[in-house]
Amino acid sequence: MADALLEVRALSRRFAAVDALQDVNFSVAAGEVHALIGPNGAGKTTFIHHVSGALRPDSGSIHFAGREVTHLSMHERVRAGMARSYQITNVFAGQTALDNVALAVQGRPDAGSSFRFWRPVVAERRLFDEARAFLEQVGLDDQAGQLAGQLSHGEQRALELAMALATQPQLLLLDEPMAGTGPEESARMVELIEHLARHVTILLVEHDMDAVFRLADRISVLVNGRLICTGLPDEVRQDAEVRRAYLGDHL
Amino acid sequence: MAFYRPARWQNAAVIVSLAMLIALPELLTALDQSYYTGFATRVLIFALAASSLNLVLGFGGMVSLGHAAFFGVGAYVAAICYDAGIHEGLLVLPLAALFAGLFALLVGAISLRTRGVYFIMITLAFAQMTYYLFVSARAWGGDDGMPIYERMRFAGFSLLADEALYYLALGVLALCMLLFARLAGARFGRTVQAIRDNETRMEALGYPVFRYRLVCFALGGAVAGLAGALLANLTGMASPNLLQWTQSGTLLVMVIVGGVGYLWGGLVGAVVLLLLEEFLLAWFEHWHIVLGLLLIGIVLFAPRGVAALFGKRHG
Numbered sequence: 001m002a003d004a005l006l007e008v009r010a011l012s013r014r015f016a017a018v019d020a021l022q023d024v025n026f027s028v029a030a031g032e033v034h035a036l037i038g039p040n041g042a043g044k045t046t047f048i049h050h051v052s053g054a055l056r057p058d059s060g061s062i063h064f065a066g067r068e069v070t071h072l073s074m075h076e077r078v079r080a081g082m083a084r085s086y087q088i089t090n091v092f093a094g095q096t097a098l099d100n101v102a103l104a105v106q107g108r109p110d111a112g113s114s115f116r117f118w119r120p121v122v123a124e125r126r127l128f129d130e131a132r133a134f135l136e137q138v139g140l141d142d143q144a145g146q147l148a149g150q151l152s153h154g155e156q157r158a159l160e161l162a163m164a165l166a167t168q169p170q171l172l173l174l175d176e177p178m179a180g181t182g183p184e185e186s187a188r189m190v191e192l193i194e195h196l197a198r199h200v201t202i203l204l205v206e207h208d209m210d211a212v213f214r215l216a217d218r219i220s221v222l223v224n225g226r227l228i229c230t231g232l233p234d235e236v237r238q239d240a241e242v243r244r245a246y247l248g249d250h251l
Numbered sequence: 252m253a254f255y256r257p258a259r260w261q262n263a264a265v266i267v268s269l270a271m272l273i274a275l276p277e278l279l280t281a282l283d284q285s286y287y288t289g290f291a292t293r294v295l296i297f298a299l300a301a302s303s304l305n306l307v308l309g310f311g312g313m314v315s316l317g318h319a320a321f322f323g324v325g326a327y328v329a330a331i332c333y334d335a336g337i338h339e340g341l342l343v344l345p346l347a348a349l350f351a352g353l354f355a356l357l358v359g360a361i362s363l364r365t366r367g368v369y370f371i372m373i374t375l376a377f378a379q380m381t382y383y384l385f386v387s388a389r390a391w392g393g394d395d396g397m398p399i400y401e402r403m404r405f406a407g408f409s410l411l412a413d414e415a416l417y418y419l420a421l422g423v424l425a426l427c428m429l430l431f432a433r434l435a436g437a438r439f440g441r442t443v444q445a446i447r448d449n450e451t452r453m454e455a456l457g458y459p460v461f462r463y464r465l466v467c468f469a470l471g472g473a474v475a476g477l478a479g480a481l482l483a484n485l486t487g488m489a490s491p492n493l494l495q496w497t498q499s500g501t502l503l504v505m506v507i508v509g510g511v512g513y514l515w516g517g518l519v520g521a522v523v524l525l526l527l528e529e530f531l532l533a534w535f536e537h538w539h540i541v542l543g544l545l546l547i548g549i550v551l552f553a554p555r556g557v558a559a560l561f562g563k564r565h566g
Contacts, residue, residue: 052455078457090452092445094253103445106438107456114458115466116438117430124438147253167457 004063005030005171005201006082011050011060020046021057022225028171033193033202035216037209039245043225044205045087048175051203052084053077065170079109083169087176087205089156093149097140097159100148101131104166131166138162138192154185158192171201178208190214213237221245254444255310255435255514272421276414288413289485294525295420296481299427301505301517303474306431308503309512310440311467312447316371316499317358317378321351321472323494325479327385330397330489340405340419344480351476352469354381359468363461375496382494396490403484410484420481424518427474432514443467444512508549510556519558 004027011024020043028034038044049055051062053074061070069077092100105111105127121127135141138158143151148159157177164172177193178186190211193202197215206212212219213233220230223245229236236242258264272295279285304318325347332343362373391397402410410416434440442463446453454460483489492498501524509520527545531538549556 054451073459074454075457075459078455084455086452086455090449090455092253092448092452094448095445099254103441103453104456106441107453107458109457114438114442114463117434117440118437120433120436121438121441122436163456 003030004028005065006051006203007063008051009061009063011047011057011062013046013050013055013057019225021050024060024222024225024227026220026227026230028201028203029218030170030201032217033197033204033215035204035206035212035219036222037206037212037219038222042222044222045175046225047222048084048173048203048205052082052173078107078167078169081168081170082173083164083167083171084173085157085160085164085175085177087179089153089160091148091156091159091163093147095148096145097135097148097151097155097162098128098131098144100159101134101162101166102127104163105130105134108167134162134166135159137165137196139188152185154181154188157181157185157189161192161196165196165200169200171203172196174202174204174206176205176207178206178211186211253448254441255512257432257514269425273418276417280414285413288417290525290529292413292417292420292485293482294522295417295424296478296485297502297505297525298518298521299420299424299481300475300478301502301509301521302424302428302431303471303478303517304502305506305509305511305513305517306434306474307468307471308506309510309516310435310447311443311464311471313363313464313468314371315362315374315468315471316496316503317362317374317376317381318471318475318502319496319498320358320378320381320494321355321475322479322482322498322502323381323385323489323491324354325351325476326483326489326493327391327397327479328476329403329480329483330399331391333399333401333403334397338401338403339407340403340410343403344423344477347476347480348473349476351479352473355472355475356465356469358472359465363464363468375499378494378496378499382491382496385491385494392489394491396488396492399483399487399489402487416481416485420485423477423481427477428514428518435514439463439466447512504546506556508546508556510558513556513558516556516558520556523557 006028008024008026011021013021036044050057053072061068064080064082069080106114132144135144138161140155140158140162143155151159178189181189186208193215204215216233219233219236221228221236221242228245229239229242275291276288279287300322307313307315328347328350329343332346337343358377362370365373385391386394404410405419410419442458446460446463450460479493505520505524506517508523510516527542528538531541
């Protein structure tokens with residue numbers, strides 16, 4: 001695909017005797033929401049770790065925005081325009097929601113160097129104005145001054161998203177953004193992701209099938225470390241192998 | 252954990268303490284106790300060294316057991332400068348900070364690739380290697396260390412009087428504390444504190460974590476070097492003992508007693524520990540027993556250290 005933003009070629013990774021990923025070929029087109037689904041233990045999070053740079057593959061390559069990133073570290077990939085959220089909420093619990101996002105804004109290349117030793121950050125209004133705007137985007141503007149650790153689970157998921165957005169990515173890697181949220185919070189999260197998808201390409205790993213079929217432009221199915229199918233939601237729904245391997249009568 | 256925030260009354264407390272410290276030599280002279288001016292200088296110098304470790308340990312989250320190496324390198328730079336005929340403090344002190352900082356940069360560049368217990372062990376190993384290097388370096392006095400027969404000058408002023416060296420140490424300490432205070436709230440300070448709290452998350456926000464850690468480690472080493480150079484001028488000696496791992500341990504205990512990650516932690520710990528040593532030793536040879544009990548007490552009842560009273564980490 002010519003306009004692939006992310007392209008993964010023949011990616012393999014073995015952990016001891018387990019083939020966690022086997023010869024995975026995968027691509028995300030610019031502008032789409034691409035969902036990656038599969039049963040527990042299929043290797044979805046492992047796959048995300050490889051894309052984000054937390055893990056290195058045994059073989060294969062990863063290309064992002066026209067450049068090979070296989071050997072770039074995680075922070076270099078973030079700077080290249082890839083941001084991720086975590087399956088298990090991963091925010092700075094002891095700091096306010098606003099400080100959390102301000103930290104993300106501060107880390108961006110265009111925000112300037114963080115090797116500044118004298119001027120108090122609190123005097124940098126631009127950082128906090130921008131952070132506030134991202135909080136607004138995820139509907140957390142009223143909670144800006146609260147400690148992240150005291151936010152509800154759903155709010156922490158949203159904060160996590162605001163932090164990822166604040167790095168101004170081209171590609172957003174969302175690892176189970178709905179994990180552990182109630183139906184109401186889930187619905188809000190789906191709406192939020194729908195809204196974000198207008199501006200940013202999204203690779204979504206998710207178990208909530210309603211959310212997946214509502215959000216995804218394309219779906220890929222990972223089973224036992226192998227990608228068994230990629231296609232439009234309807235095609236995936238009809239695919240016999242997928243039904244057998246994973247979805248059963250969920251559809 | 253959260254970013255360090257000073258207590259509201261910090262500035263007032265600092266001004267009062269500083270005024271008292273400025274008046275101290277006069278007071279001691281008036282009380283005919285000017286012997287204690289040298290002791291007070293020693294306290295200030297250790298406050299500086301412990302504060303530099305607190306930057307690395309408390310703010311940067313790096314448990315280094317080799318901090319004394321940088322302290323000792325600073326002392327040896329002062330002695331070598333004396334030997335080479337460089338007697339101007341305006342040159343000696345920056346040189347001490349420079350060499351200690353560069354050495355810390357080298358040690359950090361290797362050690363910071365490890366984590367946890369491995370990091371503690373590798374910093375310890377580097378410090379001990381440095382210790383044995385100085386012990387066996389005949390040109391630098393080997394076991395006996397290297398004497399400084401006459402204190403350096405500072406900006407042309409003589410430091411022969413204990414009061415003069417006291418004021419120099421006070422000035423250096425005040426400047427470094429000002430730097431640390433600003434740094435804690437500046438971009439760099441926030442960055443290293445956030446890395447301490449969650450390294451992976453910072454990496455995932457695009458921060459080159461290793462680089463920030465390394466600069467923090469080297470900065471701590473440089474300030475320890477300053478303290479070492481001052482101490483060598485106070486005692487007239489750069490000895491290998493300054494690089495011993497027990498010295499690193501003492502600095503670590505000071506930071507823990509004072510308060511890890513609190514701006515004034517190192518300083519408070521140094522004051523408490525050295526005062527205890529000085530006055531308990533006078534009437535009780537085994538003062539370490541008291542120190543041990545104190546440590547247990549602090550860990551049990553005030554695990555954040557004494558300086559927790561002076562600032563907080565929660566917004």
